[in-house]
Amino acid sequence: MTEPLLAHLDRHTASAGPAGGGAYAREISCDVLVVGGGINGAGIARDLAGRGLRVVMCEKDDLAQHTSSCSTKLIHGGLRYLEYYEFSLVRKALIEREVLLRSAPHIMWPLRFVMPHDPSMRPAWMLRAGLFLYDHLAKREVLPASTAVDLRHHEAGQPLKPVYSKAFVYSDGWVDDARLVVLNALDAQKRGARIYTRTRCVEAQRSASGWKTLLQGQDGETLTVSARALVNAAGPWAGQFLREHAHQRDTKGLRLVKGSHIVVKKMFDHPMAYIFQNPDKRIIFAIPYEGDYTLIGTTDVEHKGAIGEARIDATEITYLCEQASRYFAQAVTPADVVWSYAGVRPLLDDASGDPSAVTRDYLLELDTAEAPLLSVWGGKITTFRKLAEEAADVLCPALRHAAPAWTSGQFLPGGDLSGYIGAPQRPDTDFERFDQALADRHPWLPPALRRRLARNYGSRVEILLGRAASLEDLGEEIAPNLRTAELSYLCNHEWATCAADVLWRRTKLGLHLTPEQRHAVAMWFERGSASTEPATLASTR
Template sequence: MTGAAPVAGRDHGLVDIAVIGGGINGAGIARDAAGRGLKVLLCEKDDFAEGTSSRSGKLIHGGLRYLEYYEFRLVREALIEREVLLASAPHIIWPMRFVLPHSPEQRPAWLVRTGLLLYDHLGGRKQLPASRSLDLSQAPEGAPLRQEFRRGFEYSDCWVDDSRLVILNLIDAAQNGARILPRTRAVRARRDGELWLLEVRGDDGTEQVVRSRALVNAAGPWVQDVIQGVTGLNSAQNVRLVKGSHIVVPKFWDGPQAYLLQNTDRRVIFVNPYEDDLALIGTTDIPYQGRAEDVAIGEDETDYLLQVLRRYFRTPPQPSEIVHAFSGVRPLYDDNADNPSAVTRDYVFEVHGAEGAPPLLSIFGGKITTYRRLAEQAMQRLAPWFPKLSPAWTADRPLPGGDIGGSFDDFSRALASDYPDLPQKLIHHYARLYGTRARELLGAARIVADLGRHFGGDFYECEAAYLRAKEWAKLPADFLDRRTKHGLHLTPTERLAFESYI
């Protein structure tokens, strides 16, 4: 496995599938295909998960509110996947309980309770506890809420480190023989008999041609750019770009629970524990017309999120307490819904190609929870071109580092006992991000001095070296914002020092 972009004269030979796009869908497809014995190449114009896949609400969930739009198939598939993914990566995915204060102005209590009962059973829940009603005037979960919210409900979903989920899929793909090329742009592609000739350009300016039996367009917000600008084809489908923004503030309540708040516009806002002592709040839903690369949170979105918090919490955060904010563009399949919140989160495939012509498979829409099933179904769509394709395999295989056996807490304690002279908080960090790969990262280190230069917080030189060697990290944001969240815990001076080091 290598993190380097291609160099001049390097011959990738003939591959079975070339994937354009290093977000969660592209990574999932590359992993699935490589594990079936196909020769795979994946290229990404930026860093992996730099676009939508690192700017999500960081939840593996069925989508409780999608029940209102009768998306029963999507919700059921997502709830089933929630269990599959929780088992496959318990170091970066874990259960979370969500408290839903009842706001009768938005939805009657019977409707909410009915929806939660359906949510409990639609996906065959096995690992997570069922929903329940709460008396918020007595329950500790009601303590931070305003007095008028006396009734509530609680249900289960899962948290995920979204950008690490992308990286783990890519690592698994690489371990199965895939070529993984960050910062390598697809320039143009044309058919030549039964093959695609795909020209790619690395960030060093080096260009080369990849010969492939099939082309997968998993470019997310740029899916149309690839179809029209790279292949010169036309599409009958469209994506609808919707901006979702989040803010990060110091955590302002006690307990591990998250909150789901119903707003007066019938949207819902998540208030989730984040990085131990922070809170992640979002998301907005705003139609977006600009370049996906230029997306940024607006003052109106910040005001919107803070206003929802003021409605529900006794001591909500103030604008001056915002420590971080980010926006992402969700490339939703355009189903012509009037309300951005009602646009389907389902996914659609479009295949260009007939007998004797190599296929172009383009993906419209999708959500992080269903990426693995999306990858399986993408392979089904490509099966006519690969008649000897091996069966699906990812449903019961752990992602790299996820083979912890037993509970995460037991694994973390065992890891700490193996490194008794390292701070437990630091070991917990390594366990969370790397799972069983933490021992590979730590190597022969036994005391803090063995970890190399200290950049601040829990960030040491040995981890930076590991990310560079094993996870394609190159620029400061790759290390601080996507592979890890160390950037949230470094001072500006410490961040500048690390940027100088890199």
């Protein structure tokens, strides 16, 4: 399903790739080249493109293939960071929660967290004080305040051991992290950015007048990009990219910390999540996941191996099972694990001995000694939009480009549901109204499929459905709940090029399918069944 980059560029003179538009050449120029297709790179590309700059973004693998699809999938202030006096970071993240929830109510929604009180851990007064701060550090319009509950008479107490009689409940949000990255890339593309996936920046030569860079696809084909400025948003690879490819000094230290998660069969029936305190002063979450499962994580382990090859190990699995079993009446064992994932977080090295205590804040480093170079160090998914806004705020003056910030209050692709429900009210109830409106408009869609499509694509579902008036109009069912119309949409609009892109990032259907069914999806890609050329290395403008 891949093809040489230059052949693709030569053949398309008017339109190509996920959205079409624009002419192609073997050498292109732009204002800013963004290296890295995780959440920070995609967010920065979107913000800069929306300010009228010519943007190219390249990612050596799939969008969100590494850190940005391996998070705990929370939009949260970080309650435990208050213990490390990270008040500025927590406040920034708390402000962002509702901004993000409103921007894409189909992939983000409010979530209540239950914290059972263990008297041997933090005292109740400390938890009350922390939650009071959490409630009041930033304005809330959607998320309710924290409260105390009696687990002996509350549904949240049912799956827990009887020893836990009291809990505190507070609010944060949930996000489909990989889809969040794709939506930012889609919006960047819509605003003129060129998006290259499976494309490395193998060489970047700097001068006073700009950057001369060489992009290389997985098949070895190359493309030269001249840029006025370069953004290093390579995440865990940021330091390595500077040293080995941009030939610049690596001025900041990164702590590479592996966070691993396990997925087990559903441990409880209610829609709330749990936050458990551990004897080592860390916390883990147990979160409803994909309807039939519970997601448990995360760990904080120094990562010493190859960045792109992080894997959960037996010690981490045992740790997560043991800590969850301290609270759940039904023990969690390694045999219960049906899936796991691990990612490497690029954290700013603040000389903390404990990986859990390393700051989750970010630093933007702008070097204007020659052509501008902006490096992104650290960060967390909740603050990506603010990080991108601040990155554009510092980069635009360096390029003598005046344009105001614009992303706050703007919808991400698929997030504007007004065509179905009228004016938005609350993001959580807006989605439910949208789902019902979609049912009214397409009564032939089975409820489970309709809701999954609504969650994945929001109002962009109409692009996928087209003129379909029956399930058969969506094409062959390649695997349960997955038809060719959706696969073609993901290839032609969202840069999917293989089964893993679809099953584990753009959807989570891989969790629900058998190995044979997953193989059927892989064979669909092997047959080259997409209706148009894939977006693998395609420029989108």
